[in-house]
Amino acid sequence: MDATALGIILPLLPFYSQRLGATPFMIGALMSVYAACQLVAGPAVGMLSDRYGRRNVLLLSQLGTFTGLVLLASAGSLTLVFAARIIDGLTSGNISVAHAYAAERSPPSARKQALGMTSGAIGTGLLIGPALSGFLVPYGQAAPIWAAATLSLLSILSTALLLPPDQHSSDAVSTQRIPARRPARxxxxxxxxxxxxxxxxxxxxxxxxxxxxxxxxxxxxxxxxxxxxxxxxxxxxxxxxxxxxxxxxxxxxxxxxxxxxxxxxxxxxxxxxxxxxxxxxxxxxxxxxxxxxxxxxxxxxxxxxxxxxxxxxxxxxxxxxxxxxxxxxxxxxxxxxxxxxxxxxxxxxxxxxxxxxxxxxxxxxxxxxxxxxxxxxxxxxxxxxxxxxxx
CATH class of the missing domain: 1.20.1250.20 (MFS general substrate transporter like domains)
Known part of the structure; x- marks a missing residue:
């Protein structure tokens, strides 16, 4: 659902921004600022999930995506479009946390298959999203973005209701815990x-x-x-x-x-x-x-x-x-x-x-x-x- 929402946005964003007066350079900057925010936030979100639990940080990340999509759908200026993409980028740890969750919940013999299924789901969503975007554009420029926001909300509810909470057993701590103060080393x-x-x-x-x-x-x-x-x-x-x-x-x-x-x-x-x-x-x-x-x-x-x-x-x-x-x-x-x-x-x-x-x-x-x-x-x-x- 998260990847489908992203797939809806990607082909639409240049035209949506152009309608608000964006030049080709601004559209390129809009793409880059999201990736730059991901660059900054990716390791931080991942390490927060190591410390506070995958499910909790995944929910926070998904909430940021939902907030960014709602702001983007209601944006009336380029400033708000940039703000929406920055919020989404800074909280976009969904993929890395999902991979970590899948790895942690899988036995070693099935870990590659679990990560492959996660990657496959993301890839499938990125293929379905553009098709949905093209189908919804005739109903208004913002219609696909509201659909993406709806999918994002459903993904939040799915995480909250379907994913088991993180487990912190004493055995796990004794066998696999690395001192929390030294992630860089x-x-x-x-x-x-x-x-x-x-x-x-x-x-x-x-x-x-x-x-x-x-x-x-x-x-x-x-x-x-x-x-x-x-x-x-x-x-x-x-x-x-x-x-x-x-x-x-x-x-x-x-x-x-x-x-x-x-x-x-x-x-x-x-x-x-x-x-x-x-x-x-x-x-x-x-x-x-x-x-x-x-x-x-x-x-x-x-x-x-x-x-x-x-x-x-x-x-x-x-x-x-x-x-x-x-x-x-x-x-x-x-x-x-x-x-x-x-x-x-x-x-x-x-x-x-x-x-x-x-x-x-x-x-x-x-x-x-x-x-x-x-x-x-x-x-x-x-x-x-x-x-x-x-x-």
Missing amino acids: TLLGMRYAWRLLGLLLVYFVANAMFLSQIGLFLSARFTWAGHPFGARELGCVFAYAGFINILIQGLLISRISLFVSDRSIVIIAFGCMGAGFLALAFAAEISLLAVCLTLIIAGSMFARSTLTAELSRSAALNRQGMVMGFNQSLMSVANILAPLLSGALIGRGLHTVWAIVIAAIATFGAIMAARLLSGRHTHRTRTHDMTLAPQ
């Missing part, structure tokens, strides 16, 4: 976690460059029934991505992990992304486009789910919020910088170069994974995860 000492965060940053940059300009790329390169790709065709692409997402998260990832190591999965996933982007740079037929998108989307799903699960296993349970918060901050950094580079390339008509650059980034991710995700490190992380000892 703890994180600095988690060398394997930093390697995983570096890999996730590479993934986030490639993914942000792809998502921010794929619509314009397809419109410039491909036609359907005699006209360039438009919103309808792009919607079909997103629907196809959602189908692959559900297939991988629901059926494949837990089964493949029984036969293939996480290191191999990440290397192959980045390799598939690189191959898909490289082929996309020179693709001219719809059939080849389908193959490229399959490689890119499947590789992206496997890379993110596997790396997120491995990151969770790299930290003790009472530090899940902290590491997931830093993970979300890295995603925010990528969402601030990568679209600028992507837009500069597409804006100059360098469509082939755009795809080749992303292919190079994904290839770099595969090389990093081969060097950093050794079997020794993976075994050590899993041993720590099984014993619940801090790294």
Whole structure:
């Protein structure tokens, strides 16, 4: 519900702001200020959840999102639009806290599947949201935003009524508690976690460059029934991505992990992304486009789910919020910088170069994974995860 609400807002926000007098630069600043607030708030919200409980902080985060959406729906000036996005950004720890909650509530053997289901739900919501936004726009510019606010309110009620309260058993405290006064020193000492965060940053940059300009790329390169790709065709692409997402998260990832190591999965996933982007740079037929998108989307799903699960296993349970918060901050950094580079390339008509650059980034991710995700490190992380000892 939270992700669907976000998906409703993203395609609408530029046009909604433009109606209030925003220039293209202001629209870009509006996107950046939200990501910048996420960057600042992500680790703080995660560490607060370590200290005060996942459910309590998740409720607070969702309340901030609801407040921001109500303010945005009733905004009569750009100042209020900026204020709404700042409030939402500063409290947007929903994803990191949800990942930490899922990790904490899952046994080690099922943790990857739990995190994959969480990521899958978020991805599905981000696909459903834009479709709802397009359906509701004829009823008024603010109608989709009020729908998003309604979904946000429902998510608050669901968290309050359906999620069990956090448990603080004496056994858990004795086996997995890290001194609360030293979160910075703890994180600095988690060398394997930093390697995983570096890999996730590479993934986030490639993914942000792809998502921010794929619509314009397809419109410039491909036609359907005699006209360039438009919103309808792009919607079909997103629907196809959602189908692959559900297939991988629901059926494949837990089964493949029984036969293939996480290191191999990440290397192959980045390799598939690189191959898909490289082929996309020179693709001219719809059939080849389908193959490229399959490689890119499947590789992206496997890379993110596997790396997120491995990151969770790299930290003790009472530090899940902290590491997931830093993970979300890295995603925010990528969402601030990568679209600028992507837009500069597409804006100059360098469509082939755009795809080749992303292919190079994904290839770099595969090389990093081969060097950093050794079997020794993976075994050590899993041993720590099984014993619940801090790294």
